[in-house]
Amino acid sequence: MSKLLVKGLHVSIEGKEILKGVDLSVRSGEVHAIMGPNGGGKSTLASALMGHPKYAITSGDVTLDGKSILALDASKRARAGIFLAFQYPQEVQGVSLESFLRMAYNAVHAKQISPLEFRPILEGKMALLGVDGAFAGRYLNDGFSGGEKKRAEILQMAVLEPKIAILDETDSGLDVTALQKVGEGICRIASETGAGCVIITHYERILRYVKPGFTHVMLGGRIVKSGGFELVSQIEKRGYDWLKQAQAPEERTSG
Amino acid sequence: MAIELNSERGGGAALALGYKFLTRPGITERTVREISAAKGEPDWMLERRLKSFRIFQGKPIPTWGPDLSGLDLSAITYFASLKGGEHRDWKDVPAEIKLQFEKLGVPEAERKFLSGSGAMVESQWVYKSVRKELEDAGVIFMSTDDAVQQHPEIVKEYFMTKCVPPTDNKFAALHGAVWSGGAFVFIPEGVKVETPIQLYFLMNYRGYGQFEHTLLIAEPHSQVSYLEACSAPRYAESSLHSAVVEIFVKKRARVKYTSIQNWSDSVYNLNTKRSVVDECGFMEWVGGSLGAKVSMLYPCSILRGRGARADHIVISIAKDGTVKDGGAKVIHAAPGTTSNVVAKSICLGSGRAGYRGLLRVNKGCANCRASVRCDALLLDSRARSATFPVMEINENKVAIVHEATVGRISEDRLFYLMSRGLGENEAKALIVRGFVEPLLNALPLEYAVEFSRYIEMEIEGPGAVG
Incomplete structure (x- = not known):
């Protein structure tokens, strides 16, 4: 049983404060949705949790199983069991998805397994996600469609088996079929590995496949409302405006 | 006057090799005559050397590229021969030389797999082997010096006459005057050599100049893959490597020429490499340029037969304090010819890499296709890269693609992988x-x-x- 705890997190980028005190607790097996309009700080939270060097933590703490991870760089956080599915995955030419996944697998699991030993592991994960075998031979994200990139991210999550997975707008840019595949894939991995998931999204549609037990709304760098799955349908009906009341007064005046 | 060495240990050498004969540092007409005499060359080759030497004297050091002011031609030793000569059995090669070649990554098993292999230290070969069935088929693989003696008619016809004349540039002229060693490779009509032929070079002597001449002739319908690898210990004094490679790809023949140079960063690497490709011939240049202080290399393909093709792949790594100036020249001199150039460079520290390319399509050469792609990756804020592509397209019915990129490793990409x-x-x-x-x-x-x-x-x- 793992637990990610975010306590009073303040994050600045290039001197501008984006997160203004975020609290969040995610345990193994839990699915959390973080919703909210653009500019609310959702993606900043994702990058800051993974350890992007551009994001400065000005106060607060993030612990995994009781230990602060703030001093760790991204690779050490990955090895500790944190995973981020990127909104915009990077393309790397000349490196196949398969060899990259093997390197990542070895790094995260502190192993040195050969390509031959890795193949069946990868094939198992690809079967679980219904991914075509030829996919792994292609260069990492190079020339992938939007949907392929997102599925490659989920495949990486499946291979790395993190304790806590943060999925940053994994649903954006996907058509209905792709969305269903990605959504079901997340469910399968989460239930198989028992990972705690944080799903960051604008829309409720992915949440139909990945039913969150916890829903949070982020506005102006804070979580302004938390609830269960029923909050998702409330947001679907009413949008976010009614929640802006919950923001601190100075936030409202400054827009 | 030449310096005679009596001691087993050569004066300024990293390896304790026994030297038989060294010319005095610097170059005069006498040096050229001494080199020719040491080899017992026929008069026609001496005449060519002297003619090249006069051309060399008449040409200035090129200033259009990297700074060559640190190269003192009067301090270079132009010829050094070892005691012992060329061995047919690897067992007989002196242990220190063997060790050096093992370090180059030339395991014995690989040598066995090859069709032919040779090893050259300073001015001469120390080892050679060729598979018997290839010799029986008429394949010739020997030092160019031996070819002068044993195949004078072929050498006379092709040596710095039709491909790289000594008038080409200052260093080609110098090469023509003092050349030594290198490989003569002759593949008879219709013979396909399945596994590669390789030659390894080692420069050991301090302040030395290596000038090997490679002459490769692939007769019609033949096929060969030939590989050269170079290495040298590091000295404070500059060394000079100035090779000439001439390749003739006859009708429907196919030649792959690979070179991996890992000279130390005291070496000036200034080469001239060119191929002439006949009808439907296919020339592949593959180059990995790792070492050297300054490297200037622009392999050239002259596509003179209809349907001829050339591919150039080159990767240069410019380490801190070094300069890699490289590229490719392709002359489309016949209709329906094709060329593909991929040049990539990586700059570390204050390393500098330049791409200098020429793509020419002659008038009347319709239906040519050419693609040039050059990419640079800079790994340090002090690293620099520049691209100087020249295109002379004198025909309308052609398809030309040119792409160039310069990149650094972005923070976001590192973050993603980390x-x-x-x-x-x-x-x-x-x-x-x-x-x-x-x-x-x-x-x-x-x-x-x-x-x-x-x-x-x-x-x-x-x-x-x-």
Whole structure:
């Protein structure tokens, strides 16, 4: 049983404060949705949790199983069991998805397994996600469609088996079929590995496949409302405006 | 006057090799005559050397490219022959030389797999082997010096006459005057040599100049893959490597020429390499340029037969304090000819890489296709890269593509890879390996592995970038 705890997190980028005190607790097996309009700080939270060097933590703490991870760089956080599915995955030419996944697998699991030993592991994960075998031979994200990139991210999550997975707008840019595949894939991995998931999204549609037990709304760098799955349908009906009341007064005046 | 060495240990050499004969540093007409006399050359070759020497004297040091002011031609030793000569059995090669070649990554098993292999130290070959069935089929692989004696008619016809004349540039002229060693490779009509022929070069003597001449003739419908690898210990004094490579690809023949140079950073590497490709012939240049202080190399393909094709793949690594000026020249001199150039450079520290390319399509040469792609990857804020592509397209019915990119490893890309558990240097090395992948694909497996290891050492090793 793992637990990610975010306590009073303040994050600045290039001197501008984006997160203004975020609290969040995610345990193994839990699915959390973080919703909210653009500019609310959702993606900043994702990058800051993974350890992007551009994001400065000005106060607060993030612990995994009781230990602060703030001093760790991204690779050490990955090895500790944190995973981020990127909104915009990077393309790397000349490196196949398969060899990259093997390197990542070895790094995260502190192993040195050969390509031959890795193949069946990868094939198992690809079967679980219904991914075509030829996919792994292609260069990492190079020339992938939007949907392929997102599925490659989920495949990486499946291979790395993190304790806590943060999925940053994994649903954006996907058509209905792709969305269903990605959504079901997340469910399968989460239930198989028992990972705690944080799903960051604008829309409720992915949440139909990945039913969150916890829903949070982020506005102006804070979580302004938390609830269960029923909050998702409330947001679907009413949008976010009614929640802006919950923001601190100075936030409202400054827009 | 030449310096005679009596001691077993050569004056300024890293390896204790026994030298039989060295010319005095610097170059005069006498030096040229001494080299020719030491080899017992026929008069016609001496005449060619002297003619080249006069051309050399009349040409200034080129100033259009990298700074060559640190190269003192009067301090270079132009000829050094070893005691012992050329061996047919690797067992007989002196232990210190063997050790050096083992370090080059030339395992015995690989030598056995090759169709032919040779090893050259300073001015001469120390080892040679060729598979018997290839010799029986008429394949010739020997030092160019031996070819002058044994195949004078062929050498007379092709040596610096139709491909790289001594008038081409200052260093080609110097080469014509003092050349020594290199390989003469002759593949008879219709003979396909399945596994590569390789020649290894070692420059050992301090302040030495190596000027090997490679003459490769692939007769119609023949096929060969030929590979050269170079290495040298590091000295404070500059050394000079100035090779000339002349390749003749006859009708429907196919030649792959691969060179991996890992000279130390006291070496000026100034070469002239060119091929002439006849009807439907296919010339492949594969180059990995790792070492040297300053390297200038622009392999050239002259596509003079209809349907001829040339592919150039070159990867240069400009380490801290070094300059790699490279590129490719392709002359489309016949209709329906095709060329593909992929040039990639990686700059570390204050390393500088330049791409200098020429693509020419002559008038009347319709239906030519050419593609040039050059990419640079800068791993340090002090690194620099420049591209000087020249295109002279004198025909309308052609398809030309040119792409050039310069990139650095972005913070976001590093973050992405590190978020999957890779350490920072591991992530950088992965990006670099991906960048050089076209070359790794074109190299024999052993060299691809070596090259990968080299990149890891340069990027992940202690004191590396980042």
